Amino acid sequence: MHVSRNLQKNGHSQPLRAMSELLHLDLLKEGKVLLAFSGGVDSTALFHLLLDHGIAFDIAHVNYHTRDTSDTEEQSAIALAEQYSLQCYTHSCRLSGSNFESRARDERYRFFTYLMTKHGYTYLLTAHQLNDRLEWLMMQLCRGSGLPEILGIRSLDTRNGIKILRPLLEHDRESIEAYLYERNISHHLDESNSDERYTRNFFRHRYSAPMMRDYTDAIRRSFRYLEEDSESLLETMNFTVIQELSYAANPSNMRSLIYGIDHFFKSRGYLLSKHDKEALKRGGEHILGRRFTVSIDTHYTFITPYESGVMMDKGFREECRELKISPKLRGYLYGAPHAYSVIRQLKGAPAPLRFD
Structure with missing residues (x-):
C-alpha cells in the first residue's frame, strides 16, 4: 500500500x-x-x-x-x-x-x-x-x-x-x-x-x-x-554507422580507446567483460561474444557483425590482403558492398572495386 x-x-x-x-x-x-x-x-x-x-x-x-x-x-x-x-x-x-x-x-x-x-x-x-x-x-x-x-x-x-x-x-x-x-x-x-x-x-x-x-x-x-x-582526460570516439559497419578515428591514448569502444557497446546493450577489455588493449582483431568483430588498426577502429565460413571472390580476398583489411572483417564486408567501399576509401584505395 x-x-x-x-x-x-x-x-x-x-x-x-x-x-x-x-x-x-x-x-x-x-x-x-x-x-x-x-x-x-x-x-x-x-x-x-x-x-x-x-x-x-x-x-x-x-x-x-x-x-x-x-x-x-x-x-x-x-x-x-x-x-x-x-x-x-x-x-x-x-x-x-x-x-x-x-x-x-x-x-x-x-x-x-x-x-x-x-x-x-x-x-x-x-x-x-x-x-x-x-x-x-x-x-x-x-x-x-x-x-x-x-x-x-x-x-x-x-x-x-x-x-x-x-x-x-x-x-x-x-x-x-x-x-x-x-x-x-x-x-x-x-x-x-x-x-x-x-x-x-x-x-x-x-x-x-x-x-x-x-x-x-x-x-x-x-x-x-x-x-x-x-x-x-578522455577523448571522444565518434562512431559513424554504414549499414552494420561502425567505425571511428582512434584517439591518441589507449584509455580513451578502450573507453570509447566500451561505451559504444554499452549504448547498444552489450557489456564488455574484463577479459574483453584487456584483449582490446593489444590492438589487432577480436571476436566478442561470437557476435561482433572489432578491428583496431593504426588510424581507425572498425566494428561489424562476425560472419564466418563465407565463400569469397578471389579478387575480393586479394584486395583485402593488399589493403590490410582484417581477415575477420571480410566475411561481413563481402556481402555489404557499401560498407566495404567506405573502408576502401579510409584505407586510401584509389581504384574501383576489382570484383565488381
Whole structure:
C-alpha cells in the first residue's frame, strides 16, 4: 500500500527549495520525455518535480512480481498517471535464476527502448540520485575499475541508442525524502532495499549511507570535479554507422580507446567483460561474444557483425590482403558492398572495386 515516511525535519544542509533545481532542465523541455517509474521514493519525487516545472512526460512501470505488493504498486502507477492525464505503460515479467539485478536491468531497458522508439520520446528519465552514485563508485572501486567505470552513472548518457537524463543526480536521498514529507506525497517502500544479499544494499547500509550523512556537500562537489576531469582526460570516439559497419578515428591514448569502444557497446546493450577489455588493449582483431568483430588498426577502429565460413571472390580476398583489411572483417564486408567501399576509401584505395 501507499505510505508516507514519518520524517522529522533535521536541519539538513539542502533546503526544500533546492529540490526545484533539476539537472538539464533545458533538455527536459525539448519535446516529451518518458519517466522510468517504480513508485518508490526517488521516482515519485521526480514525478512531482516534473509536474511542478510543467514538463510534458509519460511514465513506464515494470512489474517483476517479486513482492506481495508488486501488483498493487503497478495499479498505483496506473492510477497516478490517470489522475494527471498521463500515459502509463506497464510491463509484466518474471525472472528466475541468478544475477537478478543485471537481468532485471536488461529487461526494463529493452522495454524502455521499445517505448522510446515506438512513441518518439526525446529522453528517458531515471531517478538515480547522489547516494546511488556513491554506492556505484564504491562497488566499482572494489572491482578494480578506472575513472570511466567509476563515473558510470552520469547525468546525460546513452544506452541501446536512446538518450538518458538523470535530473536528480545531485540530490541526496535525505533531501528527496524531506521533499516528499513536506509535500505530504505518498509513495511505496521497497522492502528489498534492506536485504543485504543484494550487492548495492550491502554497500549502501555498511558504507555509503554513513558517509552521506556527514559529507553530503563534499561528495557532491567531488563528483562534479571527477566528471570535469574525466571529460578533459578522455577523448571522444565518434562512431559513424554504414549499414552494420561502425567505425571511428582512434584517439591518441589507449584509455580513451578502450573507453570509447566500451561505451559504444554499452549504448547498444552489450557489456564488455574484463577479459574483453584487456584483449582490446593489444590492438589487432577480436571476436566478442561470437557476435561482433572489432578491428583496431593504426588510424581507425572498425566494428561489424562476425560472419564466418563465407565463400569469397578471389579478387575480393586479394584486395583485402593488399589493403590490410582484417581477415575477420571480410566475411561481413563481402556481402555489404557499401560498407566495404567506405573502408576502401579510409584505407586510401584509389581504384574501383576489382570484383565488381
